[in-house]
Amino acid sequence: MPSTADAVQQRLKELESHLEQENPVLLSAVQSFRAIDEVAYATGVLQPNQTFSSQIPWWPLISVLGTFSAGKSTFINHYLGEKLQRTGNQAVDDRFTVVVYSAxxxxxxxxxxxxxxxxxxxFYQMSHDIAQVDASEDSGDGNRIDTYLQLKTCHSDRLRGKILIDSPGFDADAQRTTILRLTDHMIDLSDLVLVLFDARHPEPGAMRDTLQHLVRDTINRADSGKFLYILNQMDSAATEDNPEDVVAAWLRALGEAGLTAGRFYTIYSPDAGTTIADEHRRARFEKKRDEDLAEIYLRMERVEIERAYRIVAALRKTATDFSHSSMSLLQEAKRRWRRRTLVTETILLALCATAFMIWSLRAGHWHGLAYDPQWLDFFTTVSWGLWGLEGVVAVLVIGGHFTIRRLAALSVMPWLRGQVEKHDPPGDVIAAFRRNTRFWRTVLSGTPKGWRRKRRHAIDEVLQNCENYIQSLNERFTNPRGLPDKPRQAATPGNDTESVSA
Structure with missing residues (x-):
């Protein structure tokens, strides 16, 4: 039966086989993740049954957010061309639904x-985060992963090669903290985020918390361009004397929340039962709806482009954080351990020497600055005469040394845990620190085990390859000079370019 580590490597091989034909640049990115893994294994930051590549989804990921009754499920059903999700004016599903293609x-x-x-x-291994949130809320249901997540399959061609996530409503649930934690995780992983609002309830005051989380907390992100803000169910405003006022009210609400730029769409479902009596108004609404839906669907279809850049960005972030955060913390922790151990031993040695000098003076074996040689002869005779005296002394010295090492390592732990919680570095820095302070590890070196020049160079090479990957993606998806298409180059680790067919 294969080990867990073998299973991880097998999944990576399957991923490489899939990407070999689909996107050679991402195939190279997998190999770069392997390079980081090898360094992490050597330093003890990562276990052999783990890989940094599993912390990101390799398929294009689209998330649909919004309040309940904002029409998220209806929008998804229309996009897929089948009634997969339940719909209704009330909250019909309080779980995140991950929708994937099935034959x-x-x-x-x-x-x-x-x-x-x-x-x-x-949401791989999200049960750990859910357990932490639930424990902090004293809900006692940390193991109820099924309470928050579900997976659905769908035979829709539009799902081929991508993953769609339908989120629960933000407004009324007993697990609000956990829902927001999962939402933040989902936003970070997504290549495209659709944020839907309900045109029937233009009441920004009542939705202040929702606007805070869906708008104010996203506009300052480096990837804010992946958010599309959509005012849904606009057909309900067709009966208003001036439906533009509804849009204006929402624009003011979003502006107050901090959104002053970006694309804002107004749509409603073509399958909606609402009938707009006025023919000219209906034509105007349908034209605007179809234009916006076409643009939204085009972004959804082209999500593979965002996926490719997102994965390279994640690779670069992993390599940077591993070098500048994980290994820097580990190196500083080991230096603190080394310094505390040596300082403590020096102080104890000085105290023992001082105590011996004081005892000798009181015993009369020192005469001014001259030491009595008779005392030296006496001490030598007694030492050789008492069997095992040297062994006892050696045991006491060695035992004291390892005890001090252990206590020094324990004294560093609170600081290290605080830094890990604050910076959230890749891998398990605490486990690596324990490995570096085992009794057979020397205390004289401040460099973590496995963090040699060759491995530091391997991380630098990954970062350099990231620049090459971005250039290859640019050449694959753009053609600023307007030249005829020709075979393009995809960067590979250890080899700057490799010819591939566009």
Missing amino acids: DPISHSLPGVSLDSDPRFP
Whole structure:
């Protein structure tokens, strides 16, 4: 039976096989992740059954957010071309639903554990975070991963090669903290985020918390361009004397929340039962709806481009954080351990020497600045005469040394835990520190085990390759000079370019 580490490597091989034909640049990115893993294994920051590549979804990921009754499920059903999600004016589902393609025409719903245990999908090992949040809220349901997540399959061609996530409503649930934690995680992983609002309830005051989380907390992100803000169910405003006032009210609300730029869409479902009596108004609404839906769907279809850049950005962030955060913390922790151990031993040695001098003076074995040689002869005779005296002294010295080492390592732990919680570095820095302070590790070196020049150079090479990957992606998706298409180059680790077909 294969080990967990072998299973991880097998999944990476399968991923490489898939990407070999689809996107050679991402195939090279997998190999760069392997390079970081090898360094992390050597330094003890990562276990052999783990890989940094499992912390990101490799398939294009689209998330749909918003309040309940904002029409998220209706929007998804229309996009997929089948009624997969339940719809209604009230909250009909309080779980995150991850929708993936299946060749089976019959849709299947799978429990949350199917996502928690499979590194190919988002929310991998999210049960740990859920348990922490639930424990902090004293809810006692940290193991109820199925309460928050589910996986659904759908036989829709629009899902081929991508993953769609339908989120629960923000407004009324007993697990609000956990929902927001999962939402933040989902936003970070997503290549495209659709934020839907309900045109029937233009009441920004009542939605202050929602606007805070969906707008104010996202506009300052480096990837804010992946957010599309959509005012849904605009057909309900068709009966208003001036429906533009509804849009204006929402624009003011979003502006007050900090959104002063970006694309804002107004749509409603073509399958909606609302009938607009005025023919000219209906034509105007349908034209605007179709234009906006077409633009939204085009962004959804082109999400693979965002996915490619997102993965390279994640690779660069992992390499940078590993070098500048994980290894810097580990190196500083080991230096603190080394310094505290040596200083403590020096102080104890000085105290022992001082105590011996004081005892000798009081015993009369020192005469001014001259030491009595008779005392030296006496001490030598007694030492050689008492069997095992040297062994006892050696045991006391060695035992004291390892005790001091252990106590010094324990004294560094609170600082290290605080830094890990503050910076959230990749891998397990605490486990690596324990490994570096085991009794057979020397205390004289301040450099972590495995963090040699060759391995530091390997991380630098990954960062350099990231620049090459970006250039290859630019050449694949753009052609500023307007030259005829020709075979393009995809960077590979250890080899700057490799010819591939566009």
